[in-house]
Amino acid sequence: MTELLSDQRIDEALQGLPEWRRVGDAIERSAELASFPQAIEVVNRVAERAEAANHHPDIDIRWRTVTFRLSTHSHGGITEKDIALAGEIDDVITDV
Template identity: 75%
Template sequence: MAELLSDERIDEALAHLPRWERNGNAIQRTAELANFPQAIQVVNRIAEIAENENHHPDIDIRWRKLTFRLSTHSDGGITEKDVQLAGEIDGVIDAM
């Protein structure tokens, strides 16, 4: 089991992830891509990363708008796994 992050650590992490915000016991980000195929490319790449790390985000797909929600469900809140995956998601989106 991973250790839940303190409120202070979450705030610190979000200072380095400016496109993410806290939403209850999760962090989330919405990104708008150029078109639907590009949005699906992003989802597919993130799915590969998530599968390799065995840590999967909740993803809401609305045409070209994607919302990612990260929480370590097995631990009941936000862990370093979520912060790490958020950074990787940012990298994939920025690369598009």
């Protein structure tokens, strides 16, 4: 069963995800890519991983800046699913 993470666990997880920050009941990161097409490529790759995990981020695209926001809405906050997908998103951004 998925459980909400404690504040301490979230803080610990974010130490390993330095581009992410806590915003209320979610974690968030933005990435500025080299071009708009590259930003769309990142979104498409993240979409594939999110679909495979059945856990979907909120995504905001502004020209070449993409912001990802993760929260497990069904549980009202941050769970291990969010931490895991944040790592996957970091991998995608690094690989582009």
